[in-house]
Amino acid sequence: MIKHYLKTLHRLTHAEYYAYHKSVSERLAQKMQGLPRVKPQYDKYVVAFVGYDGSFKFMLEAPETAQLVSLDGERKGAFFVIDHAIRDAAKYSPVAEIKAAGEGLLPIVKNFAGTPQTDYEGEMAKVVNMVQDFEKPENVTRIARLGQTENLAALKQINLNFQALYETRFESKYAHKQSGNSLQWRNKLTDEFDLLCKILLGLRLSAVDPDEVQSLDESINVVNSTTDQFTTIANRRLGVGSSKKEDEKKDEETQAPDATNPPAPETPPQAPDATNPPAPETPNQNPVAVPPAINPDDLNPPAAGE
Numbered sequence: 001m002i003k004h005y006l007k008t009l010h011r012l013t014h015a016e017y018y019a020y021h022k023s024v025s026e027r028l029a030q031k032m033q034g035l036p037r038v039k040p041q042y043d044k045y046v047v048a049f050v051g052y053d054g055s056f057k058f059m060l061e062a063p064e065t066a067q068l069v070s071l072d073g074e075r076k077g078a079f080f081v082i083d084h085a086i087r088d089a090a091k092y093s094p095v096a097e098i099k100a101a102g103e104g105l106l107p108i109v110k111n112f113a114g115t116p117q118t119d120y121e122g123e124m125a126k127v128v129n130m131v132q133d134f135e136k137p138e139n140v141t142r143i144a145r146l147g148q149t150e151n152l153a154a155l156k157q158i159n160l161n162f163q164a165l166y167e168t169r170f171e172s173k174y175a176h177k178q179s180g181n182s183l184q185w186r187n188k189l190t191d192e193f194d195l196l197c198k199i200l201l202g203l204r205l206s207a208v209d210p211d212e213v214q215s216l217d218e219s220i221n222v223v224n225s226t227t228d229q230f231t232t233i234a235n236r237r238l239g240v241g242s243s244k245k246e247d248e249k250k251d252e253e254t255q256a257p258d259a260t261n262p263p264a265p266e267t268p269p270q271a272p273d274a275t276n277p278p279a280p281e282t283p284n285q286n287p288v289a290v291p292p293a294i295n296p297d298d299l300n301p302p303a304a305g306e
C-alpha cells in the first residue's frame with residue numbers, strides 16, 4: 001500500500017516540495033529499467049518536475065534588472081552633460097558663436113527637460129526623438145561647436161543598448177508567464193505524481209512476474225519512506241505532535257517492570273457486614289421505693305394581707 005502522500009504534499013513549503021520530488025524522482029529513476037509499464041508515466045512526471053524546477057528557480061527580479069539600472073544611470077549622466085553644456089553656453093558664454101549655438105539648441109533641451117524622470121519606455125522614446133533633433137543638419141554644427149559630438153554619440157549608443165536589454169528581459173518574463181507560474185506547475189506536478197502512484201499500486205495488485213513485483217515493491221517503498229520523512233519535517237515546522245496523554249501512554253507501554261520491587265497484588269473489595277450492630281449501653285436506673293413527703297403549707301397558702 002502507498003501511504004497518504006497528498007496531505008503531506010499540500011503542507012510542504014515550495015522548498016520542501018521541491019526537495020521531496022527531487023528525492024523521489026532520482027530514486028525512482030533507478031527502478032524504471034525493471035518497470036517498462038510504469039516508465040511512460042514516470043517520464044511525464046519528470047517533465048512536470050523539470051517545469052516546476054525552472055519556475056521555482058526563476059527570479060522574481062530578472063538578472064537583467066541590475067544591468068538596466070546601470071545603463072539607465074549612464075544614460076541619465078550623458079543626458080545631463082549635454083543639457084548643462086547647452087544651457088550654460090546659452091546663458092553664460094562670452095563667445096558669440098558659442099552663445100548662439102547654445103541658444104539655437106536651447107529649445108530642444110527645454111522640450112525634453114523631463115526625460116530622465118519618466119519611466120523606462122518613455123525615457124527610451126524621448127531620448128530617440130531628442131537625438132534625432134540634434135542630428136538635424138542645422139544642429140550638427142552647433143553640437144560640434146559646443147564640444148558635445150562624442151557625448152551625443154555615447155547617449156545614442158547607451159539608449160540602443162538599454163532598449164535591446166529591456167526587450168530581452170520583457171521576452172523572458174513573457175515566456176515565463178506563458179509557461180506558468182510556480183503554483184500552476186506545482187499543481188501539475190502533483191497530478192502527474194498522483195497518477196504515477198496509482199499506476200504503481202494498480203500494477204502491484206495484478207503483477208505476477210517476480211522481478212516486476214520486486215521493482216514495484218521497491219518503488220512503493222521509495223514513495224512511502226520519502227513521505228514519512230517529509231511528514232516529520234512538516235510536523236516539526238508546524239509544531240504538530242502527539243498529545244501529552246498519548247506520550248504518557250506510550251511511556252507506560254514501553255516501560256519495563258521493576259524486578260526488584262514488584263507491585264503489590266491487588267486485593268478484592270470486601271463485602272459490607274450486613275448484621276445489626278449491638279445496642280448502645282445505658283446506665284441502670286434505681287427505682288424509688290418510698291414517695292417523698294408532702295408539706296401541708298404547700299397545700300394551704302397564707303391569706304392575703306398576712
